[in-house]
Amino acid sequence: MANHAEPVTMAGGFVEDAEAQARFAARRRYLAWRGRLLPVAAVIVFLLVWWQAVEIFDIKPFIAPSPVAVAAVLYTRFDMLMTNLLPTAIEAVSGFLLGNFAAISLATAFVYRKTMEEALFPIAVMVNTIPVVAKAPILVLLLGNGMEPKIAIAAIICFFPTLVNMTRGLRDVRSEQLELMRVLSATPREVFLRIRVPNALPYLFSALKIAASTAVIGAIVGEWIGSTKGIGALIIQSTYNFDSPLLYATIVVGSTFSALFFGVISLIERRVLRWNVPHNA
Amino acid sequence: MAVALARRDPAPAASADAVVCEHVTVRFTTERGTVTALENIDLTIPRGSFLTLLGPSGCGKSTLLRVMADLIEPTSGRIAVLGDVPATARQNREIGFVFQDAALLPWRSVMENVTLPLEVGGGKALPGARAPQELLSLVGLTGWETAYPHELSGGMRQRVAIARALVSGPRLLLMDEPFGALDEITRDRLNEELLQVWESTGTTIVFVTHSIYEAAFLGQKVLLLAARPGRVRELVPVPLPTPRRLAMRETPEFVALAGHLRRVLETC
Numbered sequence: 001m002a003n004h005a006e007p008v009t010m011a012g013g014f015v016e017d018a019e020a021q022a023r024f025a026a027r028r029r030y031l032a033w034r035g036r037l038l039p040v041a042a043v044i045v046f047l048l049v050w051w052q053a054v055e056i057f058d059i060k061p062f063i064a065p066s067p068v069a070v071a072a073v074l075y076t077r078f079d080m081l082m083t084n085l086l087p088t089a090i091e092a093v094s095g096f097l098l099g100n101f102a103a104i105s106l107a108t109a110f111v112y113r114k115t116m117e118e119a120l121f122p123i124a125v126m127v128n129t130i131p132v133v134a135k136a137p138i139l140v141l142l143l144g145n146g147m148e149p150k151i152a153i154a155a156i157i158c159f160f161p162t163l164v165n166m167t168r169g170l171r172d173v174r175s176e177q178l179e180l181m182r183v184l185s186a187t188p189r190e191v192f193l194r195i196r197v198p199n200a201l202p203y204l205f206s207a208l209k210i211a212a213s214t215a216v217i218g219a220i221v222g223e224w225i226g227s228t229k230g231i232g233a234l235i236i237q238s239t240y241n242f243d244s245p246l247l248y249a250t251i252v253v254g255s256t257f258s259a260l261f262f263g264v265i266s267l268i269e270r271r272v273l274r275w276n277v278p279h280n281a
Numbered sequence: 282m283a284v285a286l287a288r289r290d291p292a293p294a295a296s297a298d299a300v301v302c303e304h305v306t307v308r309f310t311t312e313r314g315t316v317t318a319l320e321n322i323d324l325t326i327p328r329g330s331f332l333t334l335l336g337p338s339g340c341g342k343s344t345l346l347r348v349m350a351d352l353i354e355p356t357s358g359r360i361a362v363l364g365d366v367p368a369t370a371r372q373n374r375e376i377g378f379v380f381q382d383a384a385l386l387p388w389r390s391v392m393e394n395v396t397l398p399l400e401v402g403g404g405k406a407l408p409g410a411r412a413p414q415e416l417l418s419l420v421g422l423t424g425w426e427t428a429y430p431h432e433l434s435g436g437m438r439q440r441v442a443i444a445r446a447l448v449s450g451p452r453l454l455l456m457d458e459p460f461g462a463l464d465e466i467t468r469d470r471l472n473e474e475l476l477q478v479w480e481s482t483g484t485t486i487v488f489v490t491h492s493i494y495e496a497a498f499l500g501q502k503v504l505l506l507a508a509r510p511g512r513v514r515e516l517v518p519v520p521l522p523t524p525r526r527l528a529m530r531e532t533p534e535f536v537a538l539a540g541h542l543r544r545v546l547e548t549c
Contacts, residue, residue, distance in 0.1 A: 176384035183350050183378045184449075185371055186401040194401065198388040275388045275429045 062242040073249040081234075081253050088231040089257060091147055091219035095154020096211055096261075103159045104204070107166035111196070117167070128160040132221045140225050150222030150230070157218035158211035165207035169200025202276050205269040212265045216258040231257075298361075299453050299485035300326040300349055305358035307344055307511075317510035318344040322358070324504065324513065326487060328452070331479055333500030334489045335542065337549050341511025342489045346455050349487065350378050363452055370453065374398070374407055377446030377484070379456040383438040385430040391417070391441050392426040398449045409450025416444040419478060436467040443475070447482065456488045460495070469527055472498055476525055493542045497521075498530060503542060507549040515545055 047067045053059070054066040061069060074081070106124075110117040135156060139149040173195055181191045223232025231254045238247040305322040308315050318341040326332050334342040347353040348360060351367035362370040370376055385394050395413045417423055420440035430438055439459050446454060460468040472495060479486055490496050496503045497519055505514040520534050529535055 174384065176380045176382065177386065179347075179352055180378065180380065180384050181401065182352060183371060183376055184398050184401050185374065185403070185405075187403045190401045190403070194397070195386070198386070201388075273388075275431070 062244050065245040065248055069245040070248040070252065073245045074252065077246070077249070081249060084229055084231055084234045084250075085253055085257060087147065087150075087229055088216070088219050088223065088254070091150040091222065091230070092154050092215040092257075092261070094147075095151045095156075095218060096158050096215040098151065099155030099158030099215070100162050100208065100211060102155065103162035103207075104166050107163055107170055107200075108192075110163075110167050111170040124160060124163060127156065132157060132218060133224075136222050136225050139222070145226050149225075150219045150227075150232075153222040154215040154218035157214045161210050161214075162204065162207040165203040166200055169203030170196045173199050202273060205265070205273065208265050209262060209269070212261040213258045216254065216261060220254060297328060298325050299328045299330070299363060300324065300487070301359075301361040302345075302348075303359045305345075305348060305355045305360055307341070307348060307353060308356045319348070319355075320510040320512045322511075322513055326485060328363075328485050329483055331476075331486045331488070331499060331501050333496040333503050334487065334506060335491070335493065335496040335503050335546070336506030336511070336514070337508045337546065338491065339511070340506040340508040340549065342506055343457050344511065345506075346457050346487060346489050349453070350376050350455050372405075374402060374405070374409075374449040375452045377449065377451035377454040379439070379442050379446045379454070379459045381458045381461055383430075383435075383442040383459075385438055385441055385445075387430050390427050390429055391422060391433070394430070394441055395444045395448055398445060407449050409452075411448055411450050413444070413448055416447050419447075419481070420444045421474070434467075435463050436471060439463065439471065443478065447478070447484070452484060454484045454486045456486065458489050458491065461491070468492075468495070473525070473527055475499065476523075480524065493539050493546070494530060497535060497538050497542060498525060498527075505542065505545050505549065514549055517542065517545075 051067050054064060106116075106120070110121070132153065136149070136153055139152045139156075143149040143152055177195050177199075178191065181195060186194070219230070220232040220235065223230040224236055227233040231250055234250045235247060235254075238244070238250060302322045302324040305319060305324075306317070307319040308317050310316075322345060334345060336342050344353060348355055349362055349367060351362075351371040360367060363375050367376075386397065389397065392413060395416060399407065399410060399413075414423075414426075417426065420443055422437065422440055422444070425433070425437070430441070433441070442459065446456075460471050463471065475486075475488075476499065478484075488496075488499055490499075498521075500519055502519060503517045505517060506512065507514040517538070519538060521529050521532075521538075
């Protein structure tokens with residue numbers, strides 16, 4: 001076949017044109033900076049409007065604090081905020097790992113044992129319909145007042161999306177790929193590791209990205225009930241004390257952590273799924 | 282050299298033939314009833330030959346290919362592949378299969394796709410295995426080892442699929458309309474190159490197509506199948522010399538052959 005190879009250069013027919021390439025690069029740089037600066041500018045404008053509104057209409061601090069007051073709390077009480085973030089972060093990450101591990105294991109069982117899916121999936125759907133605020137007190141009663149119920153809530157909240165996505169990803173394999181593996185006399189283990197798992201990875205990562213933010217929400221809601229430390233406890237305390245600058249600062253810390261968690265998962269996804277076109281596009 | 286349709290072979294020298302079908306019948310049971318995909322197929326394909334299967338859609342040509350690959354079990358009748366039951370030939374990794382849409386694994390690079398057959402099969406030794414790099418150069422893809430399937434054109438993907446099917450050193454290569462989705466220019470080029478692969482490897486090739494020209498250009502013989510139920514209509518020898526060149530399609534012999542195939546197909 002060698003003597004009739006298809007053109008091997010992707011740029012066949014193109015002539016080097018330094019000026020056009022420079023223009024193209026400049027345009028791409030401009031678009032990249034635009035994409036980064038526009039949201040920053042929008043946030044700054046929003047904060048300015050908020051600040052001026054509080055000043056001009058003389059809004060009481062316990063109704064809505066000025067962003068300056070929130071920033072001051074973030075700066076002066078940073079250590080206290082971080083001390084409270086730590087347990088929430090541990091609970092969210094532990095729950096994330098536990099819930100997703102359980103969901104991936106059960107999805108694998110579902111794919112190979114249809115009976116298990118028929119028996120257990122309705123239960124999973126039912127548990128998923130219970131609101132988080134209702135699950136939290138039940139788990140506190142069951143597991144006590146420590147980190148355990150918070151981890152459990154975060155795990156349960158991660159569990160369902162991953163279970164559904166992973167089951168689909170492991171199952172929706174193209175029939176020709178399975179036929180190929182049969183022609184190659186591949187063992188069931190080889191089919192699982194070389195076809196089903198890589199096929200499920202894009203599905204898994206879309207579930208993990210949802211789970212990254214919901215795990216933090218789960219941990220915070222868990223801390224609302226009978227907890228003395230953590231982002232959730234701080235939200236409740238500052239609300240009851242009408243300390244709205246602290247409340248807002250706590251929310252900023254919680255959201256920032258959530259966004260970072262999401263970013264880490266996205267980063268891992270981009271490294272693992274380099275072959276996935278729709279993701280890169 | 283010749284592909285013979287053996288209704289009653291007096292001395293079936295099984296090992297000399299790549300595939301022997303005796304009264305092979307395949308029925309599928311569906312909700313709406315039973316469909317006979319293949320009825321009473323008798324066929325002998327000698328080793329090293331190139332047979333094309335041609336027929337209208339629904340004639341069971343893909344089913345016949347899948348019976349040879351041990352992907353479908355015949356409802357009745359007997360089939361021998363390389364002198365044994367198809368399952369043995371498959372487990373010995375003597376069968377290569379090329380699918381219509383390449384069926385590459387999108388998460389593997391070109392090289393990783395080609396080496397897949399060497400990794401699977403429960404660690405069984407492959408004495409006939411060929412060097413992946415050599416096969417990539419045989420199909421003209423040197424330099425593309427690290428590219429992913431989505432970066433390749435349709436024709437290049439099929440080249441990867443061909444290299445992958447050849448890497449275990451199979452003695453029987455089954456191809457299910459591999460160039461059906463390609464544009465005509467790419468298809469012509471790949472047809473010519475496939476014949477070079479066939480000549481250089483000595484592999485028996487069974488090639489399913491619905492293109493009259495492709496069937497006549499590639500095959501030493503063309504097996505015409507009729508539809509509903511799928512059955513052998515005619516085994517047509519191709520009177521063209523080897524090596525084949527695309528220009529031969531303008532010779533009177535080729536035009537006459539294509540005309541004959543078309544007329545028979547119209548009655549299938």
